[in-house]
Amino acid sequence: MSTVYTCFCTDIIHEGHQNIIHEAQKLGAVTVGVLTDSEMIRYNRFPTKSTEERIKMVEALDGIAQVVIQDTIMYNHIVKNLRPDYIVHGSNWDDPGMNVIKDNIVSCLKEYGGKLIEIPYTYNPTIQKIDKQMNEKLAMPEFRRKRLRKLLNLVPIVKTLEVHSGLTGLIAEKTIVADGEAIDQFDAMWISSLCDSTDRGKPDIELVDMTSRLRTINDVMEVTTKPIIFDGDTGGLTEHFVYTVRSLERMGVSAVIIEDKKGLKKNSLFGIEVEQTQDDIENFSLKIKAGKQAQLSDDFMIIARIESLILERGMDDALTRAFAFRDAGADGIMIHSRRKEPFEIIEFCDKFRQSDQYTPLVVVPTSFNSITEKELAEHGVNIVIYANQLMRAAVPAMKSAAEEILKYHRAKEVDSKLMPFKEIITMIDEL
Ligand code: SPV
Ligand code: MG
Numbered sequence: 141m142s143t144v145y146t147c148f149c150t151d152i153i154h155e156g157h158q159n160i161i162h163e164a165q166k167l168g169a170v171t172v173g174v175l176t177d178s179e180m181i182r183y184n185r186f187p188t189k190s191t192e193e194r195i196k197m198v199e200a201l202d203g204i205a206q207v208v209i210q211d212t213i214m215y216n217h218i219v220k221n222l223r224p225d226y227i228v229h230g231s232n233w234d235d236p237g238m239n240v241i242k243d244n245i246v247s248c249l250k251e252y253g254g255k256l257i258e259i260p261y262t263y264n265p266t267i268q269k270i271d272k273q274m275n276e277k278l279a280m281p282e283f284r285r286k287r288l289r290k291l292l293n294l295v296p297i298v299k300t301l302e303v304h305s306g307l308t309g310l311i312a313e314k315t316i317v318a319d320g321e322a323i324d325q326f327d328a329m330w331i332s333s334l335c336d337s338t339d340r341g342k343p344d345i346e347l348v349d350m351t352s353r354l355r356t357i358n359d360v361m362e363v364t365t366k367p368i369i370f371d372g373d374t375g376g377l378t379e380h381f382v383y384t385v386r387s388l389e390r391m392g393v394s395a396v397i398i399e400d401k402k403g404l405k406k407n408s409l410f411g412i413e414v415e416q417t418q419d420d421i422e423n424f425s426l427k428i429k430a431g432k433q434a435q436l437s438d439d440f441m442i443i444a445r446i447e448s449l450i451l452e453r454g455m456d457d458a459l460t461r462a463f464a465f466r467d468a469g470a471d472g473i474m475i476h477s478r479r480k481e482p483f484e485i486i487e488f489c490d491k492f493r494q495s496d497q498y499t500p501l502v503v504v505p506t507s508f509n510s511i512t513e514k515e516l517a518e519h520g521v522n523i524v525i526y527a528n529q530l531m532r533a534a535v536p537a538m539k540s541a542a543e544e545i546l547k548y549h550r551a552k553e554v555d556s557k558l559m560p561f562k563e564i565i566t567m568i569d570e571l
Pocket of ligand 2: 258332333334344373
């Protein structure tokens with residue numbers, strides 16, 4: 141009897157999947173692969189069921205010879221192991237990244253003469269509704285909030301992109317790259333105080349009030365599903381911070397990062413060029429403790445950000461603070477630096493990891509941007525935040541468009557550099 145393989149990357153079995161199984165059964169004994177959580181995250185959306193639950197869901201289907209785990213989105217391993225006569229796949233090759241998967245399947249099968257059978261993709265109103273419901277579920281506060289902690293256990297490093305509006309949220313949500321070897325996308329979003337302020341033409345000095353910042357979060361949440369890390373600046377007065385924690389938690393934000401500064405906070409990228417005061421360990425620890433006491437769910441994270449390297453107070457001070465803030469209840473430590481080279485960040489992470497293997501470490505490699513995610517992960521970093529690159533990409537492009545219009549007294553010359561609006565609105569989902 142011929143053997144047939146198909147892979148399911150889904151939380152729910154609908155008529156489209158049943159149709160694939162039905163067609164596959166006509167060809168021979170059917171093995172169904174279940175894609176692992178970590179691969180689902182890169183290629184598709186975050187699974188709302190665990191790998192084990194998804195295996196059980198597929199095992200419950202009639203007429204399946206076996207269920208196996210597929211641990212990479214590319215088919216090389218699984219095809220090498222199973223050598224199926226046929227691979228059956230839906231014809232949704234126009235979806236992001238899918239053409240790369242098709243090329244991969246075809247090249248794997250070519251090695252021994254296996255065949256790809258494409259089944260017309262079923263996308264009727266019922267399936268469309270199921271698809272939307274799954275997405276909506278991911279956006280709900282209870283589901284979204286806990287996803288950062290899950291990600292920390294699933295991926296080598298949580299890749300986080302700065303967003304400050306619905307549109308930038310859509311870019312973080314939907315950008316997928318497929319480079320032949322793998323498919324990848326961002327895991328989480330960062331609501332930066334710098335970019336949230338800059339977008340309003342205001343300085344990054346805790347001037348934009350919390351109500352406005354919560355509004356930014358809401359704009360992002362309206363159109364996205366990925367977890368959110370909020371830049372809480374200094375956290376303000378402890379008496380105020382506890383209310384902020386409650387608001388963020390209720391909205392479905394996964395984490396707040398607060399920095400150990402007090403008084404008039406200025407952006408860290410200024411370092412000691414401007415006057416900034418670091419809070420003392422006792423005071424800041426009390427703020428962390430109060431925040432942890434105020435939160436109601438187990439999922440929400442309060443991450444302490446240490447400014448000792450920014451303010452040139454030395455490595456020992458940074459490490460002392462890291463352990464003190466962890467002991468005060470911080471769920472993670474962010475260490476910041478504005479050096480061009482990553483040496484001091486690496487030294488901090490290595491020394492911290494010598495006595496603490498578990499507390500998540502967060503870095504923002506704006507200045508030390510030559511270090512790769514893989515290298516950061518090797519030094520124990522769990523979350524990397526790309527904190528301002530979208531805004532820095534947008535501003536020069538907007539400025540140059542404005543200059544060209546002024547120069548030529550019409551918009552024709554600039555038009556070839558602009559994205560057609562039709563293309564921009566393809567990112568926007570309609571109900
Ligand atoms: C931000 O993005 O607002 C940050 C990171 O706090 S940094 O600008 O590097 O201080
Ligand atoms: Mg900030």
